Amino acid sequence: MTDAILEVHDLVKHFPVKLPGIARILWGGDLAVHAVDGVSFSLRPGEIFGLVGESGCGKTTVGRTVLRLLEPTSGTIRFEGMDITHLKERELRPLRKRMQIIFQDPHASLNPGMTIGQSIADPLIIHEAADEREAKRAALEIMTEVGLAPAEQMYGKYPADLSGGQKQRAVIARAMILKPQLIVADEPVAMLDMSIRSRVLELMLSSVTESRSCTSAELSRWGPRKESTQTRNIPTRRPSWKPSPSPIPCDGDERCFPGARCPMR
Numbered sequence: 001m002t003d004a005i006l007e008v009h010d011l012v013k014h015f016p017v018k019l020p021g022i023a024r025i026l027w028g029g030d031l032a033v034h035a036v037d038g039v040s041f042s043l044r045p046g047e048i049f050g051l052v053g054e055s056g057c058g059k060t061t062v063g064r065t066v067l068r069l070l071e072p073t074s075g076t077i078r079f080e081g082m083d084i085t086h087l088k089e090r091e092l093r094p095l096r097k098r099m100q101i102i103f104q105d106p107h108a109s110l111n112p113g114m115t116i117g118q119s120i121a122d123p124l125i126i127h128e129a130a131d132e133r134e135a136k137r138a139a140l141e142i143m144t145e146v147g148l149a150p151a152e153q154m155y156g157k158y159p160a161d162l163s164g165g166q167k168q169r170a171v172i173a174r175a176m177i178l179k180p181q182l183i184v185a186d187e188p189v190a191m192l193d194m195s196i197r198s199r200v201l202e203l204m205l206s207s208v209t210e211s212r213s214c215t216s217a218e219l220s221r222w223g224p225r226k227e228s229t230q231t232r233n234i235p236t237r238r239p240s241w242k243p244s245p246s247p248i249p250c251d252g253d254e255r256c257f258p259g260a261r262c263p264m265r
């Protein structure tokens with residue numbers, strides 16, 4: 001019996017590329033981007049795990065695939081000991097509140113039609129973890145924690161009214177409100193000015209030491225604090241382009257576009 005929160009074994013994710021007719025004939029079939037090829041790691045509670053590599057090497061794809069926002073081509077993903085590699089969305093739903101993601105781009109991660117407060121409270125309502133009044137109260141509390149103050153005033157503001165740093169704080173608050181066991185933080189400060197990067201990183205780090213979760217590097221995951229917080233970084237390789245042995249249905253990631261209802265919330 002392992003105490004790992006997340007175990008990834010030999011994870012592979014290929015994206016099929018549709019070629020136009022003549023290119024397809026010349027090439028002898030469709031192509032596939034080998035974005036992730038045989039990645040294995042495990043993560044214990046309280047551990048910060050950094051996945052480091054050049055642009056396009058597959059960090060985001062690993063993060064989205066382990067959370068099953070993308071369908072793995074092969075490999076095994078175990079979350080809290082349960083094999084989630086092939087679970088259907090309906091079966092994944094109860095697990096979603098225990099694993100959250102902070103996307104790379106805070107500007108695209110918030111629904112422009114919802115106020116900041118509504119976006120932060122929304123996961124509690126979606127997962128039926130609170131009624132509207134309780135969800136609002138929890139949102140106001142966490143907004144104060146992440147420095148979106150005065151919370152009452154910020155609650156009714158729309159994403160367009162906020163700075164990049166404030167939006168990222170809102171995205172962090174939204175990921176934390178469900179007190180998840182695991183958070184994938186996909187370059188959570190990449191889109192922010194240098195001046196506020198360190199403040200947002202400090203905020204995420206303080207959440208490790210003070211309470212349930214922790215964070216960051218290029219891509220990292222965190223679980224609730226146990227005895228100590230450890231940090232590990234592993235490098236990833238640049239993806240390669242290879243002919244696809246058989247066509248794979250494209251599962252894209254349209255669910256993460258602005259304004260779309262994110263399945264992780």
Ligand SMILES: Nc1ncnc2c1ncn2[C@@H]1O[C@H](COP(=O)(O)OP(=O)(O)OP(=O)(O)O)[C@@H](O)[C@H]1O
Pocket residue numbers: 015016033035053054055056057058059060061062239252253
């Ligand atoms: N939905 C998709 N369809 C086809 N190819 C994709 C898709 N998503 C990612 N890729 C390709 O997979 C490879 C890895 O992309 P990914 O976004 O995981 O890289 P990354 O390491 O996160 O890069 P960055 O540091 O720039 O964020 C890239 O070559 C990318 O073009």
Ligand SMILES: [Mg+2]
Pocket residue numbers: 059060061104186187
């Ligand atoms: Mg990325």
